Amino acid sequence: MPEWTPANKDQDLFSYVPEAKPDERTEVERSSWRDQQISERHRRYGYRMPAVDVDFLLVEAGGWNMPKAIIEYKHQCNDHQKWIKKSGVTILRNLGLMARIPFVVAFYDDRKWSFHVYPLNKFALKFLDKDALLTEQEFVRILYRMRDMEIRPDEEARIKTLLDIK
Numbered sequence: 400m401p402e403w404t405p406a407n408k409d410q411d412l413f414s415y416v417p418e419a420k421p422d423e424r425t426e427v428e429r430s431s432w433r434d435q436q437i438s439e440r441h442r443r444y445g446y447r448m449p450a451v452d453v454d455f456l457l458v459e460a461g462g463w464n465m466p467k468a469i470i471e472y473k474h475q476c477n478d479h480q481k482w483i484k485k486s487g488v489t490i491l492r493n494l495g496l497m498a499r500i501p502f503v504v505a506f507y508d509d510r511k512w513s514f515h516v517y518p519l520n521k522f523a524l525k526f527l528d529k530d531a532l533l534t535e536q537e538f539v540r541i542l543y544r545m546r547d548m549e550i551r552p553d554e555e556a557r558i559k560t561l562l563d564i565k
Contacts, residue, residue: 436509437472444539445557447548456491461546468501468523468545469494475508475515482506483517495520501545503527505538512562514538535561 495502501523
């Protein structure tokens with residue numbers, strides 16, 4: 400990585416990625432178990448709905464790129480009760496508590512784009528008092544509420560194009 404100097408102070412030095420040698424590259428995706436579909440689907444929710452994909456975890460963001468919620472998306476074929484008891488989920492719940500933001504696990508059905516959402520910390524309970532099966536439209540409206548954002552007419556029109564079935 401290039402060194403920081405006053406001459407290059409405005410350059411983004413963290414975006415520098417040296418060319419990897421063949422034996423230093425990551426492996427090619429083999430299993431297709433990753434949640435790419437939800438990442439692509441989330442982009443349809445509008446440009447004011449940014450999210451950061453951290454190893455298949457999304458950190459929902461709001462104004463000034465401040466984190467607003469941590470959402471672990473999992474395909475609905477996973478065992479819900481077993482999954483929400485995993486130690487990794489507890490770590491993410493604690494991360495949400497430390498950040499003072501909601502943490503939920505959302506099991507999605509990519510045939511209907513419905514979401515079974517489990518609120519897993521006290522901040523998430525402000526939006527859902529217990530686990531709930533939500534339509535895509537209902538879920539996206541909660542994402543706006545988590546950001547403390549009013550839905551503008553153009554955003555409401557976008558939401559209405561999403562699926563409204565459970």
